[in-house]
Amino acid sequence: MTDIYDTLIIGAGPGGLSTAVYAGRAGLKTLLLEKGHAGGRINDTAEIHNYPGVPAESGEGLMQRFKQHVENFPSVEFLRATVSDIRRSGDLFEVVTRRRGSVLSHSLVLASGTRPRGSGIPAEHEFAGRGVAYCATCDGEFYRDKAIHVLGAGDQAIEEADWLTRYARKVTVIVIHEEGHLDCNRLAAEKAMRNPRIEFIWNSTLHDIQGGERVERLELQNVLTGELATIPTDGIFMFIGMVPQADFIPDWIKRDSHGYLITNVRCETSCPGVYAVGDLRNTPLRQVVTAAADGAIAATGVEHYLQEKADIATLLSADSGAMTVLFWDPYSSAQQAQLPAIEQALQAQSQVRRIDVTRHDLLFRQLELSATPALARYQNGTLLECKTIPLNTQA
Numbered sequence: 001m002t003d004i005y006d007t008l009i010i011g012a013g014p015g016g017l018s019t020a021v022y023a024g025r026a027g028l029k030t031l032l033l034e035k036g037h038a039g040g041r042i043n044d045t046a047e048i049h050n051y052p053g054v055p056a057e058s059g060e061g062l063m064q065r066f067k068q069h070v071e072n073f074p075s076v077e078f079l080r081a082t083v084s085d086i087r088r089s090g091d092l093f094e095v096v097t098r099r100r101g102s103v104l105s106h107s108l109v110l111a112s113g114t115r116p117r118g119s120g121i122p123a124e125h126e127f128a129g130r131g132v133a134y135c136a137t138c139d140g141e142f143y144r145d146k147a148i149h150v151l152g153a154g155d156q157a158i159e160e161a162d163w164l165t166r167y168a169r170k171v172t173v174i175v176i177h178e179e180g181h182l183d184c185n186r187l188a189a190e191k192a193m194r195n196p197r198i199e200f201i202w203n204s205t206l207h208d209i210q211g212g213e214r215v216e217r218l219e220l221q222n223v224l225t226g227e228l229a230t231i232p233t234d235g236i237f238m239f240i241g242m243v244p245q246a247d248f249i250p251d252w253i254k255r256d257s258h259g260y261l262i263t264n265v266r267c268e269t270s271c272p273g274v275y276a277v278g279d280l281r282n283t284p285l286r287q288v289v290t291a292a293a294d295g296a297i298a299a300t301g302v303e304h305y306l307q308e309k310a311d312i313a314t315l316l317s318a319d320s321g322a323m324t325v326l327f328w329d330p331y332s333s334a335q336q337a338q339l340p341a342i343e344q345a346l347q348a349q350s351q352v353r354r355i356d357v358t359r360h361d362l363l364f365r366q367l368e369l370s371a372t373p374a375l376a377r378y379q380n381g382t383l384l385e386c387k388t389i390p391l392n393t394q395a
Helices: 014-025 040-044 059-070 122-126 136-143 155-164 186-194 288-315 333-347 362-366
Strands: 007-010 030-034 076-080 083-089 092-097 102-105 108-110 114-116 147-151 170-174 198-201 204-211 215-222 228-232 236-238 242-244 274-276 322-328 351-356 374-379 382-388
Touching: 007 014, 007 092, 007 102, 007 288, 014 030, 014 040, 014 059, 014 076, 014 288, 030 102, 040 059, 040 136, 059 288, 108 288, 122 204, 136 155, 147 155, 155 170, 155 186, 155 236, 170 204, 274 288, 288 362, 322 333, 322 362, 333 351
Parallel strands: 007 030, 007 108, 030 076, 108 274, 147 170, 147 236, 170 198, 322 351
Antiparallel strands: 083 092, 092 102, 114 242, 204 215, 215 228, 322 374, 374 382
């Protein structure tokens, strides 16, 4: 592919689709990459009741509405592909896919979401699809009239356990906490406690999974006594948390201790021009509505970034002559008082352009400056020096 996109979105879940709506509305040349079906993991959710304006809808149905909205914008393209790497190519970003070649873009929005966390038990992978499952709506019907187990105590685990009772004759939830303590919301906990088909095993964790062609037994460990017990089962659903799908994301994009991408209020990562939305970023709440809000914020951030990038290119063109960029914070009374004198002294040597870092900070960050006032001297777009200016003195 030889096209250069304004922005490239990796992942077509609610965050990625929302970004595409806002990018399309802004007329940005946009490519939306998705390795599977648009919608992501939320497609597996049977019922959504907390998306504003949509009292009840399936996850797949809601995502279809999102996708149809995106398709209204001719500047947005879809491509089904798996991303293997991200590289910097000059002032562009190169996204490498496994079978569809490389794509260049001025900016990136990472929206690859999360995947289920594994237990670390080797047999989990051995029995995946043969009694070990991760999605109630995908696999629940295969356990009709069976006695199955659920590992976990959070919202997903308890809500999915309740859903599984539509099929299974009994669902036993394995909980690491003491009796009565669940990590889910109160309404889900109360509903599960009232469900006659749900039972709980408290103070326990999964130690091993055993069987022949399929899962037949679970070995549980009591976290208080260390005692092991083997119990029969027809299958186990694992809901012990999620991990970010970030294997393809390079180390020069910073993450927190759990692997989630660190972003600012604009959903921008540590690399200018790269944004993260939805479950992939470090956020206190992971819901469709928060992912959609992230998409709106990120797309607006992309617009601002692209405009700043174009303004800098014009300001520091190859024929711009001697130019001094003066960075300042208008909320500092000391800078308000002293900047005119500093600017006047600089004008004797070159053109001077003030930049308010509270509104336009791209060049300031690219120069790795950390305090204002500061200056950067250029000659025909070539940087000569940059430094912080001590107040009470002239530059």
